[in-house]
Amino acid sequence: MNADVRPVLKLRDDTVGVLAAMRGVFARDLKVAFRQRQDLLNPLLFFVMVVTLFPLGVSPEVSFLREAGAGILWVAALLSVLLSLDHLFRHDFDDGTLEQLVLQPQPLFLLVLAKTMAHWVLTGLPLVILTPVLGVMVHLDGNSIGVLCLTLLIGTPVLSLIGSIGAALTLGLRSAGVLLSLLIIPLYIPVLIFGTGTVAAAAEGAQVGAYVALMGAFLVLALTLAPFASAAALRISLSNG
Amino acid sequence: MWQFFHKLGSPKWFFGIATRLMPWLLAGGVLLLMAGIVWGLAFAPKDYLQGNSYRIIFIHVPTAFIAQSIYIMMAVAAVVTLVWRMKLADVFVKAVAPVGLVLTFLALFTGAVWGKPTWGTWWIWDARLTSMLILLFLYGGVIALDRAINDEKSAARAVAILVLVGVVNIPIIKYSVEWWNTLHQPATFKLTEKPSMPADMWVPLLLSVLGLYLLFGWLACLRMQTEILFREQRTRWVKDYVMAGRG
Numbered sequence: 153m154n155a156d157v158r159p160v161l162k163l164r165d166d167t168v169g170v171l172a173a174m175r176g177v178f179a180r181d182l183k184v185a186f187r188q189r190q191d192l193l194n195p196l197l198f199f200v201m202v203v204t205l206f207p208l209g210v211s212p213e214v215s216f217l218r219e220a221g222a223g224i225l226w227v228a229a230l231l232s233v234l235l236s237l238d239h240l241f242r243h244d245f246d247d248g249t250l251e252q253l254v255l256q257p258q259p260l261f262l263l264v265l266a267k268t269m270a271h272w273v274l275t276g277l278p279l280v281i282l283t284p285v286l287g288v289m290v291h292l293d294g295n296s297i298g299v300l301c302l303t304l305l306i307g308t309p310v311l312s313l314i315g316s317i318g319a320a321l322t323l324g325l326r327s328a329g330v331l332l333s334l335l336i337i338p339l340y341i342p343v344l345i346f347g348t349g350t351v352a353a354a355a356e357g358a359q360v361g362a363y364v365a366l367m368g369a370f371l372v373l374a375l376t377l378a379p380f381a382s383a384a385a386l387r388i389s390l391s392n393g
Numbered sequence: 394m395w396q397f398f399h400k401l402g403s404p405k406w407f408f409g410i411a412t413r414l415m416p417w418l419l420a421g422g423v424l425l426l427m428a429g430i431v432w433g434l435a436f437a438p439k440d441y442l443q444g445n446s447y448r449i450i451f452i453h454v455p456t457a458f459i460a461q462s463i464y465i466m467m468a469v470a471a472v473v474t475l476v477w478r479m480k481l482a483d484v485f486v487k488a489v490a491p492v493g494l495v496l497t498f499l500a501l502f503t504g505a506v507w508g509k510p511t512w513g514t515w516w517i518w519d520a521r522l523t524s525m526l527i528l529l530f531l532y533g534g535v536i537a538l539d540r541a542i543n544d545e546k547s548a549a550r551a552v553a554i555l556v557l558v559g560v561v562n563i564p565i566i567k568y569s570v571e572w573w574n575t576l577h578q579p580a581t582f583k584l585t586e587k588p589s590m591p592a593d594m595w596v597p598l599l600l601s602v603l604g605l606y607l608l609f610g611w612l613a614c615l616r617m618q619t620e621i622l623f624r625e626q627r628t629r630w631v632k633d634y635v636m637a638g639r640g
Contacts, residue, residue: 317558321551325541334537335555338530341523373561381554384475388550 173258174266181270184243191239195232195275196282202228203286214291221290222300222351229279229304230311230340234333236275237315240267241323241386254390261383268316268379269309276308299354303347306367313378314339320385343370404621405630407481411614418614422607429455429601437593446510449503451598455605457500457525463493463609464528467535468560471553481617483549484624486556487539488616492609494532501525531559545624 168176185192206224207217217224244250253263280301287297318336322328350363433451440447467489473482504522505515516522538555542548625631 314558317554321538321555322541327541331537331541334530335534338527338534339558339561341527381558385551385554388547388554391547 168258170258170262173256174262177253177263177266178270181267182273185270185274192274192278195236196278198235199228199232199279199282200286202231203290207290217290218292221287221292222296222355223348224290225283225286225300226304226307226344226347226351229276229283229308230344232279233275233308233311233315234336234340236271237312237319237332237336238329240271240316240319242319245323245389250386251390254387259383260386261379264316264320264383264386265375265379268312268382271316272309272312276304276312279308280304293355296351296355299360300351302364303350303367306364306371307343307347310343310367310370310374311340313374314343316382317378317385320382320389323386323389343367346370404480404484404625405628408618408621408634411618415611415614418607418611422604422609422611424604425600426455426604426608429597429599429604432597433594433601437597438591440594443511446507449507451601453500453503453507454598455602456496456503458602459605459609460493460496460500460525460528463489463496464531464556464560467493467556471556471560474549474553475557480624483553484617484620485613486535486549486552488620489609489613490532490535490539492612492616494529494536496609497525497529497532501529535559 203224206220210216210220241250244253254260256263283301283304284297287300292300315332315336318332318339321335322332325331346363346367350360350367353363354360430451434448437448437451439445467486470482470485473479474486501522504525508517509515535552535555539548539552542551622631622635
């Protein structure tokens with residue numbers, strides 16, 4: 153990969169503040185991603201295709217789709233985030249950028265947080281934006297679609313954050329992809345349960361405030377703890393090579 | 394106290410202690426477990442609602458109980474691995490993870506066997522069952538990650554992080570019954586309250602839980618010894634030990 157596709161990080165300086173460094177990492181990840189647009193598109197295509205499989209494979213009945221639609225969309229979103237996680241650190245690991253990141257004077261966990269946020273903006277957010285269209289296709293009503301988007305908006309950052317731990321742990325291993333899924337899917341289950349539970353409660357006309365608050369709690373927990381874990385895991389994976 | 398702590402870090406010292414401890418653990422474990430199970434299966438009174446089918450509790454509860462506590466022990470060992478880099482802690486994690494996997498599977502299996510006559514189904518997507526299943530996946534992930542990393546030190550620390558991340562799941566298992574409150578009956582033992590069943594039922598249950606704990610201790614010592622011998626195979630004392638055993 154040549155240098156002009158993947159811009160070099162220019163942070164090697166004590167005078168760069170923590171926030172500026174985070175902004176730098178974030179902006180660079182976005183820039184790299186937009187120079188390789190296909191990588192951006194793939195998880196979205198995957199998302200749409202997985203959702204398509206359900207009406208074809210199970211039943212195109214409106215009653216079934218309305219019942220299962222939110223769950224299908226959530227599972228599809230979860231899987232496509234999972235699929236995209238491999239990219240989170242892989243390229244930076246291969247070309248040595250990650251080592252430079254570890255050597256920065258700024259705390260690694262904040263830089264990892266910036267990378268994870270960039271990952272969410274590039275995969276989670278587009279999924280949320282795409283959800284209303286697919287929601288209409290699986291015959292969800294307007295209210296459910298709104299709640300579904302809200303849960304995905306809170307839930308997908310959690311997926312990215314937890315996923316970053318798995319991606320960091322499996323970095324540089326053989327068959328990292330399958331292993332990553334094995335490690336991460338169990339940790340995704342509570343998020344999935346509450347995400348779909350919220351939509352189900354909304355469909356029954358119940359108040360969803362408590363559910364949304366719980367998902368927010370998941371987000372805060374992941375936001376505060378996950379970057380530490382992935383930073384520690386990154387250091388291990390790098391010392392491994 | 395610190396000296397004890399340092400000694401505990403020495404695989405050789407642990408090896409000796411374990412050798413002396415193991416016969417007691419094995420004997421105590423077998424005795425208690427036999428007593429608990431025979432008492433439970435043959436002499437404890439019938440349940441007024443579930444009849445004889447409830448008797449599987451004397452196997453189901455100990456396996457489920459210990460399957461969960463092994464994970465907590467692993468989490469403690471993981472902290473020790475990460476903070477003090479103590480060799481023995483990661484030997485422990487590596488040695489007991491498969492035991493935890495098997496016990497979790499047994500808990501799920503006996504639960505299914507119990508569920509069939511009482512709930513009329515082998516499996517139900519109840520919160521408690523689902524979180525036990527997640528525990529099974531977590532054990533599987535820990536073992537898979539450990540196998541995937543060749544370097545011993547990296548593997549130990551990576552696994553430690555994974556275990557700590559997974560331990561967030563344990564409170565969810567513990568309180569899921571109260572949160573979702575579905576089919577599964579609430580926990581059998583609580584530290585703070587008197588058991589709600591007659592003494593003829595809970596005493597054998599307690600005996601079999603303790604028995605299985607001791608047996609687990611024995612198995613953990615055995616597996617840790619094996620792992621220690623493997624890791625320290627180049628050291629003097631292991632060579633001496635092996636040669637002495639042969640001679």
